[in-house]
Amino acid sequence: MSDWLDQIKWTDDGLVPAIAQETGTGKVMMFAWMNRDSLAETAATGYAVYWSRSRKKLWRKGEASGHQQLIKSINLDCDADVILLEIEQQGGIACHTGRKSCFYRRLEDGEWLTTEPVLKDPAEIYAGSQE
C-alpha cells in the first residue's frame, strides 16, 4: 500500500514541495516541504504533516498553535514531484504571523505591500510553546 509513495519523484534530499490550498475558497495558504514519513503520516492521519528543513524533524502543523490542517484531498502533479493538499484550516490561520495565508504580500509599483491583516497576535497563538 506504499506504491503511491514510490511513484513520487523525491529530491536528492528525499523531499517533495507541498502546497496547501483551502477547500472552498481556493486560497493558497502556505508552501512547505514533505519527506516520505510526513506524507505517509498525512495520508494516514488526515492532518497535514510537513518536514521542517530548519529543525530537521517532522512538523505536525498546528501542534503548537492548534491550527491543524484537515486533509480533504492529496494531489500530485504531472511530473510527480509536487504535492497539492486541499485542506480545511482549523482556526482560519495558516501563517505564523497570525494571518490567514502566508502569501500576504503583493508586488505593487516595485514594492511588496501587505494585503492581509493579522487576525491573531502570534504571541497569543504560540503562548507557552514553539511551533
Place this chain on the structure above:
Amino acid sequence: MSDWLDQIKWTDDGLVPAIAQETGTGKVMMFAWMNRDSLAETAATGYAVYWSRSRKKLWRKGEASGHQQLIKSINLDCDADVILLEIEQQGGIACHTGRKSCFYRRLEDGEWLTTEPVLKDPAEIYAGSQE
C-alpha cells in the same frame, strides 16, 4: 527599482519556487522555479517566465504552446522564499499533457487517480516545436 528582488530569499542556486494560480477560479495550475532574471522579466512583461532547471535557461511559458500566462498579481510569502502568481491562462491549458492543471492526480485508496481530462493532444499543442 530592484529592491523588491533583493528582498527575496533565493536558494543557494539562486532560485525561488513559484506557484501559478488561475485568477477567478483559484485553481492551482502549476509549480515551477524562477531565478532573478525570470522574475524580473515576469514583472516587466506581464507574462510568466520561469527558469528551466533541466534546460538551464529561461522558460517563457507558452512560447511553444501559445499557452502564455498573463500576470494579474505577484505575491510573496512570509519567509520571502516562495512566489505565488495570480494568472490568466491563455488557451485554458497549463499542463504539457494537455490538461488544464498539472495537478490532475488525486490519491484515492492508495492510488493516484487521474481526475482531469486531456483537453488538447500535446502533439497538436507542440506541433513543430519544443517547449
